[in-house]
Amino acid sequence: MTQRRADDIGAEFGAKIGDLVRRELRVAAREMREKARFGGLGMVLLTVAAVCGLYAGGLVVAGLVQLLSRVLPGWLAAACVAGVLSLIAAVAGVEGLxxxxAAMPPVPERAAVDAAEAAGAAHSAVAGDPESEPR
Incomplete structure (x- = not known):
């Protein structure tokens, strides 16, 4: 009789946990949809800003070449500006890599450890491990 009651409690516990997980997943999915909608608009605005910034940067470079061409031949002015920009790109690329x-792999390591510990504690509690009981 006691074993049957424990089985019923275990089945009910499993069903409630399953319901809780499904509800949490629905809430998380709804939240992600809302964030994706706002994030999409943000990405469009950032793309527009990046394109305008690239055009502005190109015009600044053209202005620098025009300014340097007053004291150097045009081809040499362009080569100097290109060399400086190449150096900046190389340094930024090495630093970026x-x-x-350093950030790889993009895995939430602390969350994975916490989840493993919680699963171990839950398993110990279900198994009736006396060390897992609160003191």
Missing amino acids: GQLR
Whole structure:
């Protein structure tokens, strides 16, 4: 009789946990849809800003070449500006790769450890492990 009651409690517990997980997933999905909608608009605005910024940067470079061409031949002025921009691009690229390598892999390591500990504690509690009981 006691074993049957424990089985009923375990089944009810499992069903309630399943319901809770399904509800949490629905809430998370709804939240992600809302964030994606606002994020989409943000991405469009950032793209417009990036394109305008690139055009503005190009005009600044053309202005620098025109300014330098007053004291140097046009081809040499363009070569000087291109060399400086290439150097800046190389330094930024090396630094950016270093930052990306330091951030990899993009896995929430602390959350995975916490989840594993919680699962172990739940398993111990269900198994009746006396060390897992609160003191």
